Amino acid sequence: MIEDIKDVLIDEMTLKERVKDLAKELSEEYKDKNPLVICVLKGAVLFMSDLIKNMDIPLEIDFMAVSSYGNETRTSGEVRIMKDLDKSVDGRHLLIVEDIVDSGLTLSYLVKMFKDRHTKSVKVCSLLDKPERRTTNVDIHYVGFAVPDEFVVGYGLDFAEKYRNLPFIGVLKEEIYL
Numbered sequence: 001m002i003e004d005i006k007d008v009l010i011d012e013m014t015l016k017e018r019v020k021d022l023a024k025e026l027s028e029e030y031k032d033k034n035p036l037v038i039c040v041l042k043g044a045v046l047f048m049s050d051l052i053k054n055m056d057i058p059l060e061i062d063f064m065a066v067s068s069y070g071n072e073t074r075t076s077g078e079v080r081i082m083k084d085l086d087k088s089v090d091g092r093h094l095l096i097v098e099d100i101v102d103s104g105l106t107l108s109y110l111v112k113m114f115k116d117r118h119t120k121s122v123k124v125c126s127l128l129d130k131p132e133r134r135t136t137n138v139d140i141h142y143v144g145f146a147v148p149d150e151f152v153v154g155y156g157l158d159f160a161e162k163y164r165n166l167p168f169i170g171v172l173k174e175e176i177y178l
Ligand SMILES: O=P(O)(O)OC[C@H]1O[C@H](OP(=O)(O)OP(=O)(O)O)[C@H](O)[C@@H]1O
Pocket: 040, 041, 042, 043, 044, 066, 067, 068, 069, 070, 075, 098, 099, 100, 101, 102, 103, 104, 105, 106, 107, 157, 158
């Protein structure tokens, strides 16, 4: 797989350090709120796991699967709920954990949906933010790293379900997807 990577954007050590810093900030913000921390599958699964391991506060977790990219490198423009939450969000402080915000479509859809479900608060933590690609405005309260307008993979992020298990964030060679 490494031969498909044009360059390593964020290495494993840098990821680990930044995730620890984010976890510290979030622990402060949510120490008395028993947040429901929602992992947006599949891409956020590695980030979520490392993040909550470093959060030394009471919290609960749940999972949501949405899909908008399928096997492409551009959003389909349509967000599909593939798996909804198991738990009620009524009166809860929600923290949505994402791997990347690109066009903003996925997240804006989720935030609106949760705000309509009588939550106490809804905030967002995304490992990556790709501001150059934004087409739908959405607040991201905690960001790991801003990335350039390149298709990135690794640490949970995929292209056609591949590369999620790379331990770093890398830029995929164009010839792989063009
Ligand atoms: O800001 P957007 O343009 O909506 O892109 C961001 C979304 O796209 C990816 O999900 P994908 O649809 O690839 O599903 P996956 O997490 O299972 O890979 C990524 O995990 C985000 O959820």
